[in-house]
Amino acid sequence: MSRDALVIGINKYPxxxxxxxxxxxxxxxxxxxxxxxxxxxxxxxxxxxxxPASIINGKLQVDPNPDNPFKTEELEKAILDLFLPETERPPETALLFFAGHGLRKQLRQNLTQGFLAASDSSPRKNQWGFSLELLWNILLQSQVKQQIIWLDCCFAGELLNFKDTELRRQSPGCDRSLIAASRDYEVAYEQLDGKHGILAGAILAGLNPDLVPKGKWITNRMLAVSVEQNLQKYYDSVNIPQTPLISDRGEVIRLVQREARPASESETYSPKMKHTLMFDLLLQVDFQEQTRIVREVMRSHRTAAFLVHNQPECGLEFLLAKLLRTKASLKKISPIVFDVGYRSIERLWIQLGRKFDVPSNSASEILEKVCDRWQTQDVVFIFNQVDCLEAEVLSTWLENFWEPLVTIGRENPPQQSTHLFMFLVDRGGKVHQSNINGAEPSPAVTDPRIPLHLPTINSFSQNIIEEWIVEVLMQRSDIEIELEEFTSEILFEKSYEGIPQYVFEEICSFFSIDCEKVFAQCTKI
Known part of the structure; x- marks a missing residue:
């Protein structure tokens, strides 16, 4: 199987x-x-x-200072040769990496065009570079079955502005992975230490073969998760506003493989490590939509409230565990969890005061304690069984507790990149269906005082279970699976058509792992 890559790194822009x-x-x-x-x-x-390439230290390398500038026509030819080679046997997989300047031409008020800049690019002379629209059209015509594009340049998100449905219609059976360093209107930065571009650094971290067992592959989906996590972590530390855009369509694409383990080697795990490994694997099954919403809100707001509603046995604890991994620093803290039950406002303040060692039920003292902690670390509240509260009590509680915290955060935000989150757990669906002030997830929702209603947790489809099994097979060489006994059909049937709690139990049972010890790693609510 032919696998070709084109890597371009342009330093010089005279x-x-x-x-x-x-x-x-x-x-x-x-x-x-x-x-x-x-x-x-x-x-x-x-x-x-x-x-551009030259012989450096006896090897062909990307040249930071080429004698001749790398021109747009050379860039165009190289990309055409990769995706539209003049041969009847194109590569099975083609990968393009571009690092350099990206340019954006304003055609009309709401009409722009993006370009990859070559060394001869000069907007003053109306020479912008290689058009991203042309790149898109090349992908439309390409017979390459697996297409991978990584663009580390300003305005790279222009590539994802074209209609993906058109590409799927004209390129059936094509697997494609696109990563753009920034949105179509954003610039892209290099790391503050000057070692790499921010996206390139995240890609390199995600391609580290030591992330997988010997003999296994890092895939496009694994890389996508790694890039998002690394860029979020970098943003949390330096506050550089750069949002990657990632699109993965079709089947999993293998990227790099770790060197195979000699037959004499073997990996063994202690019982505790097995439980931790299984817990990590179960968190990968689904909950993608809820996780995406929380990540998007986190990028825009330092405070956020979410209403979580689930059907019975739908893995609420696992969802919360996954949401608490959307930011690396959240793993280091213990959420503040308690049942609100049928308590009055006074009892809620007393219970919260005990969590912060405030002997009285003074709201001002408790809020001050919360804000003091928020100055140095993330703070997460999980209020369980809010459906047991009367609607009037819950509304008053949000007005007296949450809204003042949001106001304080706006007027005196923490110096560090810490977040304040609140999760309202609605087990019975009473709050979700009531007239309590809340909002459906939407880019237009910008008021963190309003709890966002996360999508209801439902059963896993058989396709979701199948995708998880495939990912496990590709990621883990130390997990042996008898494919005839462990199929998505069997799991779906035994779990009463994908009820999450039963899916998790059946998976643990298949691997002879104590599910109670695995579930014990979830936040208790």
């Missing part, structure tokens, strides 16, 4: 000038491209072409 007339050269793209090329070449994962 015709792009800043307002003072200084050339807008870059320092990291060539280095990023070369390191990624070496990662892709390891273990013969890909056959790699480099541009």
């Amino acid at each position: 015709f792009l000038k800043d307002p003072l007339g200084k050339c807008k050269h870059l320092t990291t793209p060539a280095t990023d491209a070369e390191v990624i090329a070496q990662q892709l070449e390891a273990n013969e994962n890909f056959r790699v072409k480099r541009f």
